[in-house]
Amino acid sequence: GAGVSQSPSNKVTEKGKDVELRCDPISGHTALYWYRQSLGQGLEFLIYFQGNSAPDKSGLPSDRFSAERTGGSVSTLTIQRTQQEDSAVYLCASSLAVGQVQTGELFFGEGSRLTVL
Amino acid sequence: GENVEQHPSTLSVQEGDSAVIKCTYSDSASNYFPWYKQELGKRPQLIIDIRSNVGEKKDQRIAVTLNKTAKHFSLHITETQPEDSAVYFCAAQSSGYSSASKIIFGSGTRLSIRP
Numbered sequence: 001g002a003g004v005s006q007s008p009s010n011k012v013t014e015k016g017k018d019v020e021l022r023c024d025p026i027s028g029h030t031a032l033y034w035y036r037q038s039l040g041q042g043l044e045f046l047i048y049f050q051g052n053s054a055p056d057k058s059g060l061p062s063d064r065f066s067a068e069r070t071g072g073s074v075s076t077l078t079i080q081r082t083q084q085e086d087s088a089v090y091l092c093a094s095s096l097a098v099g100q101v102q103t104g105e106l107f108f109g110e111g112s113r114l115t116v117l
Numbered sequence: 118g119e120n121v122e123q124h125p126s127t128l129s130v131q132e133g134d135s136a137v138i139k140c141t142y143s144d145s146a147s148n149y150f151p152w153y154k155q156e157l158g159k160r161p162q163l164i165i166d167i168r169s170n171v172g173e174k175k176d177q178r179i180a181v182t183l184n185k186t187a188k189h190f191s192l193h194i195t196e197t198q199p200e201d202s203a204v205y206f207c208a209a210q211s212s213g214y215s216s217a218s219k220i221i222f223g224s225g226t227r228l229s230i231r232p
Contacts, residue, residue, distance in 0.1 A: 033220065043161065043206060043222040056219050058118060091160070104149050104210070106220060108160040 006092050006109035013082055014117050021077040021112045025094030032069055033095075033106065034077050038088040046090075049075065082116045089113050119144040121209050123223025130197055131231050138226045140207035141189040147209040150183060150190045151220070155204045164205075165192070194228075202230045 005024040013019050025032050034046040045059035049069045060066070064082075069075040079086055093106040120143040130136045142150075151166035167174045167181045167190065174181050178197075183190040194201055207223040 031217070035222070042224040045219055045221055048219040050217060053216070059219070104151060104166055104212070105163045106151075106153075106161075108162070110160055 004092055004094050004107050004109035006090075006112050008112055009110060010113045010115075012115045012117065015084060016081055018078065018080045019082055019114060021079075021090050021092075021114070023075045023077070023092030023094075023109060025073065025075070025092070026096075026107055027073075029094035029096050029107070030072065031095040032075050033093045034067060034075070035091045035093065036088045037091055037111070043091065046077070079114075082114075084116050087114055087116045119147060119209055119211075119218070119221045121207060121221050121223040123207050123226060125226060126224065127227045127229070129229045129231060132197055132199065134197055136192075136194045136197055136201070136228055138192045138205055138207070138228070139189060140191070140209075140223050141187075142209040143188070144209070144211060145188065146211040146218075147188075149210045149212050150181070151208050151210075152181060152192050153206045153208065153222075155206065155225075157203070161206060197230050199230050199232065202228060204228070 007022045030051045032049045036044045036046055047067045048056040064080045067077045089111040091108055091111045093108045095106050123140045148169035152164050153161040154164045155161040165176050165179050165181050167183050172183055178195045180193045204225045204227050206225050208220050210220040211218045
């Protein structure tokens with residue numbers, strides 16, 4: 001596609017429910033990131049996929065958070081038993097790798113705004 | 118792991134003046150330092166980046182400097198204009214021939230340009 005696509009753009013859920021957020025990266029981009037941005041705050045790293053390597057999950061805040069990337073393309077971020085503090089914008093970004101080395105530039109999606117009531 | 122600190126958190130400058138945002142990083146293996154601009158309600162976009170083999174890079178009114186010894190890098194915007202108002206994020210990454218680490222961002226600087 002023309003850019004990184006995320007869905008849903010907005011999600012309102014009740015505390016305790018599970019949610020799934022989807023990211024469709026730019027075709028051919030082998031690196032994929034998830035970040036979380038709370039209102040007026042910075043970009044908090046969550047998880048990083050690079051090609052066929054094991055993902056870097058060091059930013060996931062708890063075991064309620066998980067992510068997968070199927071077929072090296074689409075990624076899904078799952079939050080189980082959502083809490084009010086999970087409310088934020090979840091941003092996905094992808095990057096082109098030349099050979100095995102990233103060119104560097106991240107292309108961000110529009111984000112999924114999650115509100116937990 | 119890498120930690121990136123950014124300051125100031127907010128910055129207000131008169132239109133036409135210069136703005137400087139500073140960042141420090143902790144991992145000496147980091148060798149790639151991008152800057153992103155996020156306008157209100159929009160996604161972050163890359164505005165300039167620098168790799169560790171150079172000390173300075175310039176693109177029109179924007180420049181970035183890097184001091185590897187001190188592990189800090191800075192963004193300089195000259196002749197500021199109203200459209201420069203946004204949140205700016207610095208970031209750091211280590212990348213090599215066979216792998217690249219995650220990209221870690223600073224906490225952001227909200228830049229306001231006064232008319």
